Amino acid sequence: MADPHIQSPMDFWDNLTVIIYRIGFVVAALSFLALSWYPQQALLGILIAATCCASSLHIYLKHFRLTFQFATWIGLLCYILGAPELAFGGALLTLGGLCFKEYFCFRVPLLNLQPVFVLLLWFSWVFEGAILTRVLSIIVGALLLLLAIQKWRMPLHFDIGDKTKYQI
Incomplete structure (x- = not known):
């Protein structure tokens, strides 16, 4: 996790990955808000958002960083192989x-x-609970939108923190 009070020097790649990470939350918010009306397109948007976030994480602990990245890669593989429920998960x-x-x-x-x-949301989507899926997708989308707004209001260096603490 980043230390917002520490400002490590940032290069082009640091700035780019923070921007990609934050764009992922915007895409996720919009996709969740559209899930009940456009499920196939929203699922693809959610997978793209997870990929943006997972590819550009700035988490100090390697096992958390790899867990989130691995979950996204498995999700993408499941989508390609025709298992949208697992991809969504x-x-x-x-x-x-x-x-x-x-x-x-x-x-x-x-x-x-x-x-x-x-x-x-995953359980309601898999077991086809349309009303619960709609309510939960709006809640999840609204929280992600709130997060995206809060993240974009912060300086980019808040997402990086102290570069010396990252496990490689």
């Missing part, structure tokens, strides 16, 4: 976990509950 694991992490980094309200919301 992989993307939700990544996005829900990152929301939980962002809560502890920056204390954006209600993000600590996002993993529960995405788990319930």
Whole structure:
């Protein structure tokens, strides 16, 4: 997790990956808000968002960073192989976990509950609970939109923190 009070020198790649990471949250928010009306397109948007976030994470602990990246890669593979339920689950694991992490980094309200919301959303989507899916996708999308707005209001270096603490 980043230390916002520390400002490490940032190069082009640091700036680019922070921007990609933050764009991932915007795409995720819009995709979740569209999930009930355009499920195939929204699923693809959610997978793209998870890929943006997972490819550009700045998390000090290697095992968390690799877990989120691995979940996204497995999700993409499942999508390619025709298992959209598992693909959705992989993307939700990544996005829900990152929301939980962002809560502890920056204390954006209600993000600590996002993993529960995405788990319930996955179950309602898989078991075709249309009304519950619609309600939960709006809640998840709204929280992601709140996170995206909060993230874009912060300086880019807040996402990087102390580069010397990263496990390689």
